[in-house]
Amino acid sequence: MEFARASSVFNAMEPIVVSFFEEHILPNYPLKCSCEKCTTDIIVLTLNHLKPQYTSTQAGQAYIKALYMNPQMQSDILQELARSVQTVESKPQHQPHE
Numbered sequence: 828m829e830f831a832r833a834s835s836v837f838n839a840m841e842p843i844v845v846s847f848f849e850e851h852i853l854p855n856y857p858l859k860c861s862c863e864k865c866t867t868d869i870i871v872l873t874l875n876h877l878k879p880q881y882t883s884t885q886a887g888q889a890y891i892k893a894l895y896m897n898p899q900m901q902s903d904i905l906q907e908l909a910r911s912v913q914t915v916e917s918k919p920q921h922q923p924h925e
């Protein structure tokens with residue numbers, strides 16, 4: 828089965844959550860495991876808990892920047908990221924010997 832994807836539509840939270848993770852979580856919070864599986868799981872879990880903010884690629888950069896600068900959005904994202912880190916660390920999905 829194939830699913831069509833509207834190529835000009837994307838969730839603006841994706842790049843925002845990734846940059847918050849890299850700028851605020853990684854430097855300040857020593858992850859128990861920073862393998863690709865665990866870091867991806869943290870991002871995915873966070874994105875699933877936050878309300879998506881869909882935009883078109885044309886409106887993209889300005890829209891993302893406005894969301895990124897929003898203090899309420901910043902605290903929501905950080906809170907959700909911190910929660911996801913705890914969840915993933917308590918139940919890592921990676922292979923034990925990786």
Ligand SMILES: [Zn+2]
Binds near residue numbers: 864866919921
């Ligand atoms: Zn891991």
